[in-house]
Amino acid sequence: MSDGTEPRTAARPAPRASGPARSGPLPPAGHRGGLVGTVLAALGVAAFSLTFPATAWGLEGLGPWSVVTGRLVLAGAVAGGTLAVLRVRPPARRHWPGLLVVAAGVVVGFPLLTTLALRTSTTSHAAVVVGLLPLTTAAYAAMRTGARHTRRFWVAALAGAAVIVAFAVQQSGGALAGGDLYLFGALLICAAGYAEGGKLAGHMPGWQVIGWALVACLPLSVPGAALALTAEPVHLGAHAVAGLLWLALGSQFLGLVVWYRGMAAIGVARASQLQLAQPLLTLVWSVLLLDEHLTWAAPAAAAAVLVCIGVTQRASTAAERAPAAADPAGANPEERP
Structure with a gap:
């Protein structure tokens, strides 16, 4: 009888020990994530x-339509080739509506509208106007997912947007530029693409989100590129080639890969506020690469925007701690599927 009871009593502690072993590492992993x-x-x-x-x-x-369709074809070819080599299965049917929003907003809409705007607007002016994108993205994500943020978060986000708008008006001499209608349209459609892509990145790798969105646009972008290249003048030089390659590989594919992965990890609204720094970085590039000139307001705007970014990040982190304390699993409600 003793031989039969000893194995059972020795085996009982094992299941109890396995539970804490799985749940213990969760908070540090979330911090690292x-x-x-x-x-x-x-x-x-x-x-x-x-x-x-x-x-x-x-x-x-290149003409504007050639730039837009050319970057889509190149990026789509890279994305499609990567998906084919790795034998990635197509997404589930329930994910395709969100992917189509990503395709319409990030793959087609934003590049097209901003390219058309840059025919009449300077790079620095367009960059500052698009600085409103963090606020529109956070607002769209809140409406789409029901995520709640603290009052301090929204005050800081609105303050950052106000700094951007004031800087845009100051840069343009007190009036909005002719391409601003294109830019404001780009803001709205890109915010939807960012928010939907960030949500999808919680269900599939970020590179697959943008990869499938690019592949979905190939039936339109390939004939569009062929038509645009025959209808618009082409004078390829070092700048044109380098610009097109960066748009296709850097902005349209690799940049969105890490961007969607980051949004999946820290939430759409919190990640979007990091983009408050994007117009200021673009201003630096416009000086270094395009010989554009900045006014005295640029350093002041940079300092104010960086403060707003810090406040939004701290407010988001504080908001995440409260549900983590109430939820034994420490899950963030915004990131739950």
Whole structure:
């Protein structure tokens, strides 16, 4: 009898010990994930900050429709080739509506509208106007997902947007530029694409989100590129080639890969506020690459925007701690599927 009871009593503690072993590491992993997510989102912002200078370079040798469709074809070919080599299965049917929003907003709409705007607006002016994108993205995400943020978060986000608007008006001499209608339209459609892509990145890798969105646009972008290249003048030079390659590989693919991965890790609204720094980075690139000139307001705007970014990040972190304390699993409600 003793031989039969001893194995059972010795085996009983094992299941009890396995539970805490799985749940114990969760908080540190979440902390590391938040840090990595912030770094990835910041890398995406850095990649996006070169988009307008690269577009200006591309327009030196190509027409606007050629620039837009050319970047889509190149990026779609890279994305499609990567998906094929890795034998990635197509997304589930329930994910395709969100992917189509990403395709309409980030892949087609934003590049097209901003390229058209840059025919009449300077790179620095367009960059500052698009600085309203963090606020529109956070607002869209809140309406779409029901995520709640503290009053301090929204005050800081609105303050950052106000700084951006004031700087845009000061840069343009007190009036909005002719391409601003294109830019404001780009804000709205890109915010939807960012928010939907960030949500989808919680269900699939970020590179697959943008990869499938690019592939979905190939049936339109390939004939569009062929038509545009025959209808618009083509004078390829070093600037035009470099600009087009960066738009396709840096802005349209690699930048969005790390951006969506970062949003999945730290939340759409929190990641979007990092983009408050994007216009200021673009201003630096416009000086270095395009010989544009800045006014005295640029350093002041940079300091104010950086303060707003810090406040939004701290407010988001504080908001995440409360549900983590109430929820034994420490899950962030905004990131739950």
